Amino acid sequence: MSQLTHLNQRGEANMVDVTEKDITDRSxxxxxxxxxxxxxxxxxxxxAHKKGDVLSVARIAGIQAAKKTxxxxxxxHPLALTKVALEFELQPDKHSVHITAFCRLAGRTGVEMEALTAASVAALTIYDMCKAxxxxxEIGPTRLLQKTGGKGGHWRSDAPASA
Structure with missing residues (x-):
């Protein structure tokens, strides 16, 4: 079983020291x-929403969220992101919006949390603008689809994309 990396020897929460990790392209x-x-x-x-272009606002909110993770x-860790991109797929048969968020950088730690935060905040922004x-x-599921870089290399979810 993998150990939790955010706990020190005494079981206390701590920020992982990534100083010695190699700088790699991560996404x-x-x-x-x-x-x-x-x-x-x-x-x-x-x-036709009274508040304006919902998806444009959600895109900017997602980008800002990734930068503020x-x-x-x-x-x-605060990261120097080099790319944040959000895409929205309208699914009329389900009255839903499928959101994908992509983050990339060259660094010592991954960008999974930034991508998850971007997707989450984009969904929350759509909710905020449409709640009236x-x-x-309903929002969800929110999940990681894939990551690249670091010693773990490439990882992709085996589960099918949510419907």
């Missing part, structure tokens, strides 16, 4: 989803 891809009612989905997909998750039309929206 991560995460996904989230937000499901809503037909009315809210129509407003979003037709760009170390401020939100206590033991994350549908306060019953």
């Amino acid at each position: 991560a891809l995460a996904e989230s989803r937000i499901c809503m009612g037909a009315e809210a989905f129509a407003l979003l997909s037709q760009g 170390a401020d939100l998750i206590p033991l994350c 039309a549908d306060p019953t929206m």
Whole structure:
């Protein structure tokens, strides 16, 4: 069984020392989803929402969130991200938006948390902007799809992408 890396010998939380790790190209891809009612989905997909272009705002929020991950998750390292990209796929048959977030850098630690944070905050932003039309929206699942770099190399989720 793997050991938790954020615990020291006494079981106390601590930030992992990555000083001696090699600098490698690292990336991560995460996904989230937000499901809503037909009315809210129509407003979003037709760009008719009173608050403006929901997906553009969600994209900027996701990028900002990735850059602020170390401020939100206590033991994350501040990272110099070189790429953050969010994509939105409207799924009319499910009244949902599938969100993917990609983060990349050359560094000593991975960007999984940044990609997960970006996808999560993008979904939360969509919720915030559409809640007047549908306060019953649901977010999730949010999960890591793949990561590259570091001593672990390439990892990809074996589970199929969420429906």
